[in-house]
Amino acid sequence: MAKARKPSTVRRPPDPSDSHTDIEDWIRRVMPELHPTVRWIDELICKTIPGLQYAIKWQKAYYGLPKIGWIIEMVAYDVSVNVVFFGGAEFDPPPPLGTTDRSRYVKVKTLAEAQRPEMLEWIQQAGRVQGWK
Numbered sequence: 001m002a003k004a005r006k007p008s009t010v011r012r013p014p015d016p017s018d019s020h021t022d023i024e025d026w027i028r029r030v031m032p033e034l035h036p037t038v039r040w041i042d043e044l045i046c047k048t049i050p051g052l053q054y055a056i057k058w059q060k061a062y063y064g065l066p067k068i069g070w071i072i073e074m075v076a077y078d079v080s081v082n083v084v085f086f087g088g089a090e091f092d093p094p095p096p097l098g099t100t101d102r103s104r105y106v107k108v109k110t111l112a113e114a115q116r117p118e119m120l121e122w123i124q125q126a127g128r129v130q131g132w133k
Contacts (some may be wrong), residue, residue, distance in 0.1 A: 013070055013132055014055035014062050020046070022056045030076035036111045037081055038074065044120060045072060049127040062107035072123070083107045085122055087129030095122055103132075 005023045009041025014093060027038050042123075045063050046065045055062040064070035073084040095104040106122070 014057035016053035016055055016064060016066070018053060019055055023054050023061050026059075026061050028057050031078055034076050034081055034115070037108055037114045039075055039118070040110070040111055040114045041081065041083060045074075045123055048120065050112075050121045060069075063120060064131055067115065068129070069133035071129070071131035073124040074078060081114075083108060083119070083122075085126050085129075086132040087126065090129050091122055091125045093118075097108070 002061075023042060027035065027042060030038050042061070045076075049063070049065070051065060052107060053064045053066060055064070055070075061071050061074040063072040069086070071086055073082075073086070075082045077082070082105050083095075083096055084103055084105040085091065086103050088098065089102045091104070095106040098104040105117070108119075113119075128132075
């Protein structure tokens with residue numbers, strides 16, 4: 001009798017879509033107190049990086065580019081939003097949190113924190129660095 005195959009433990013990237021609709025639906029479902037922050041970050045990403053693809057997987061929003069992969073992941077918790085940059089270790093300067101692989105992230109608790117200049121700088125750099133494929 002053949003052995004039962006173990007499920008793969010490798011995280012597979014989400015399937016991309018050119019439609020922003022799933023992201024908009026996801027934003028509506030996050031904690032109401034975080035709506036302004038999440039909307040600001042989403043709009044900043046969308047207007048800064050042309051040609052984006054989108055996905056929702058594991059209750060997280062993904063932003064990517066066809067040639068370089070998924071570049072940003074946004075996760076909304078009860079009191080904060082984590083913005084993960086998959087190539088963040090290569091940024092100058094890198095986001096402050098995370099030490100494994102190439103990913104780095106920032107934890108955002110307020111709209112004012114999301115509006116800091118470094119957020120725009122990291123988003124701009126994300127569009128130029130290899131992401132998660």
